[in-house]
Amino acid sequence: MPTSRPAAGRAVLFALLCLAGTAHAADGTPEVDTGTTAWMLTSTGLVLLMVPGLAMFYGGLVRTKNVLGTMMHSFAAMAIVGVLWMVCGYAMSFGANALGGWCGWNPDYFLLKGIDTTIMPQGIPEYVFAMFQGKFAIITPALIAGAFAERVKFRGYCIFIALWSLLVYNPLCHWVWASDGFLFKQGAIDFAGGTVVHINAGVAALVACIVIGKRIGYGKENMAPHSMVMTMIGASMLWVGWFGFNVGSNLEANGGATLAMINTFVATAGAAVVWVLLEAMARGKASMLGAASGIVVGLVTITPACGTVGPVGAIALGAISSIICYFFVTVVKVKAGYDDSLDVFGIHGVGGIIGAVGTGIFSAASLGGVKGDDYSMMGQTMIQIQAIVITVIWTAVVTYVALKLVDLVIGLRVTQEDEREGLDQT
Secondary structure (H helix, E strand, O other): OOOOOOOOOOHHHHHHHOOOOOOEOOOOOEOOOHHHHHHHHHHHHHHHHHHHHHHHHHHHHOOHHHHHHHHHHHHHHHHHHHHHHHHHHHHHHHOEEEHHHOEEEOHHHHHHOOOOOOEOOOOOEHHHHHHHHHHHHHHHHHHHHHHHOOOEOHHHHHHHHHHHHHHHHHHHHHHHHOOOOHHHHHOOOOOOOHHHHHHHHHHHHHHHHHHHOOOOOOOOOOOOOOOHHHHHHHHHHHHHHHHHHHHHHHOOOOHHHHHHHHHHHHHHHHHHHHHHHHHHHHHOOOOHHHHHHHHHHHHHHHOOOOOOOOHHHHHHHHHHHHHHHHHHHHHHHHHHOOOOOOOHHHHHHHHHHHHHHHHHHHOEHHHOOOEOOOOOHHHHHHHHHHHHHHHHHHHHHHHHHHHHHHHHHOOOEOOHHHHHHOOOOO
16 A cells, blocks of 8 residues: 555556546646545545444454453554554654654654645545555554453553554554555555554464463353354444455555455455355354354455455455465464464464465466566565565564563553453453
């Protein structure tokens, strides 16, 4: 999701799908494209809808005594990160290289005070772009909370996500999506957040659940979801909101947006079908939890690839990710013994990695993607893997330090008495 439209085009057919370029005033400055602006405003609202959707999804998966506390994690992220994004997050993410390229900075972006009249090359006011990106910054730390649900102090969580947003999310966002970010300049493809959002959140979730420790009674007591109805409603809201997440990342209402739209749908549908089939074969029947898991896996995996692969590649990615993620959450996590309460790493981390690698492979025209004959599948895939490795290392190390700091100063884990009674009550 760089500030310049992603290079795309499958010969004449794709070119015919695209609308005319952005209008310019007599002095050459861009004018507002009302159609694209309307779509980006809608996309921003759709991405924000994903936050209450995530709250519903996570809220249904925990035990009755922890529903409100779990849902509050999502809304706290909306408030805390929303303020931080306005104050300095946008400046750190999309300003010019600062501190040797570790992050960005632009005084005009501080408090969003200097972009009120700026029109971007795509024909949208920069205010719209800033708010669209802000919703990504909000939902990423909200995703992490699922890994340590039912056992974390609320105030410790609030301080942690504030630090994490400033020290982990904003720099990584700059590296991948800012025009002078070093991963962007190396050619890493992350159309809508495979590395910046999902691998980032998934790795942070894994580190957090290990540092905080297992829930009391994990593996011994019944910890089944209390409301699959709530979870399915949340998953449905996520699927709808994800069209803003992925399609809006094209930044223009044209043929590139339609490609992202159909890929987002078919990859998710394919992943849901495969997950349900796997569950039916392994356990004798399908479940609503399996269907919801497949939906989210498909959405996660297609996110980095939705603007550069074709529909067949999207279905393939959805199917592949379902198989691998299903194995990971049903076998690997059990054998490893860590308590990732709501499978954030197994779905978002693993699914994001599959999607990022698959982007390099399925973007090739020979496999239905939009990249032409001059595209190097192997070269691009190696760039994707490099971006994944950098993301994993950076996120893991800084998340660990942030967690330890918060635990030292405030504390992260609730007492055993509070955990047994339930966080909604205590």
